[in-house]
Amino acid sequence: MAVILVTSRSFSDGDLDLVERAAAAGHRIMRGPAHHDLAELRPLLHGTDAWIAGTGPVTAEHLAAAPKLKVIARYGVGYESVDLTAAATRGIRVTNTPGANADAVADHTIGLMLAALRTIPDGDRRVREGDWSVRRGRELGAATVGIVGFGRIGHGVARRLSGFGARVLASDPFVAEQAVRDAGAEPTDLDDLFRLADVITLHAPGGQRLVDEERLTGIRPGTLLVNTARPDLVDEAALAAALRDGTLTGYAADTLDGDTAASASPLLDAELAARVIVTPHLAAQTTQAVDNMGRMSLDDVIAVLRGDEPTHPVTR
Structure with missing residues (x-):
């Protein structure tokens, strides 16, 4: 045995x-x-x-x-x-x-997009405090969504976005342009994707830094960033600064640097609670x-x- x-x-x-x-x-x-x-x-x-x-x-x-x-x-x-x-x-x-877990993570990614665009967690918190004031959101179908990393999960996200009617861009140096088009997305250079997208979702492998202070200077003001991949893809201090100055309208993630030891993350600052959504590595937990x-x-x-x-x- x-x-x-x-x-x-x-x-x-x-x-x-x-x-x-x-x-x-x-x-x-x-x-x-x-x-x-x-x-x-x-x-x-x-x-x-x-x-x-x-x-x-x-x-x-x-x-x-x-x-x-x-x-x-x-x-x-x-x-x-x-x-x-x-x-x-x-x-x-x-x-x-x-x-x-590709379908599970793709589902969760769409859920984070909707929760952030419609300020759902913030609305829930405010109602529990007696605040019924309305904060206007944005529709996913009206957005240009950029998918960074077009493997199984990226494909799944694109497939789900097609039902909303969103324009979908995709950047992945290892996927042929025709394969991207066949999946209903537009092959796009990474820098152009960050410049054109209203919503950017990360599905690339770890071990690289894709979003830092320099990258954030080239994005559209008010962009939403979603990360259900790896924490090292982003510079959390740079994200916090971009959220404060309005470069980013929100950040929604299933991971933080250090995860359970990440209580000191600048993204968990109470001042950013209305613009940051973090879930505890539950994207794959179906x-x-x-x-x-x-x-x-x-x-x-x-x-x-x-x-x-x-x-x-x-x-x-």
Whole structure:
């Protein structure tokens, strides 16, 4: 019986009983902390054959503590937290779950756009304080929306925007222009997208800074920025300044720099509460997405443990 360490909080928390699915394949699920603290994980890693890993770091030190480990299945799309070089050196396969949460994140992105354009959270707060004054919003269908990063989630956002009638621009150096047009968007240079769009939504991979003070000088005054991707794509101090001077009308995000340790973020200043919406990494947290991520990661783990090729290998 192989031991599968799971450090994702939501694994098997949907409609599928993945713990039973693992048992039917002859394996045992063992739970570990989602933050991946090495001191806590070390005694668990020693006897682990496979690891379904959450968003915490998977370092060379973690792998050195796991002499039996054969596969790391990232429970999600991003794998930048995994030391791929160390894994390859040790012959450990790495997989992820591409597309598993794309619909969930695309839905949440549209939800954040609507909530910000119509000042829904602020309206709710004011009503609870006895303030029924009206603040005029904007319609999504009247906006030009720029999508930065046109992978599965970007495509999903464009598809949903078509129902609103919005003009959609898209920038992605890795996607052919005709593929962008086929998806109902206009291929656009990144600088032009920032200059032309009323709403900009980020769906690019982390490890790069796309929105900083210089970039913000070229955008249309009153632009709404949405980020359901990675916190390092933006300079939070520059965003706070742009919100204060009116360059940005709002910022809506599912992530902040440091996340749960981000209480000092300038974007959480009480003065900006009416213009900033932040959700706690819940864009991918739907029952369907949880089932998809769990099933895909477990299926790849079971495949590797029986000596087969995984369906979703991560390659450099």
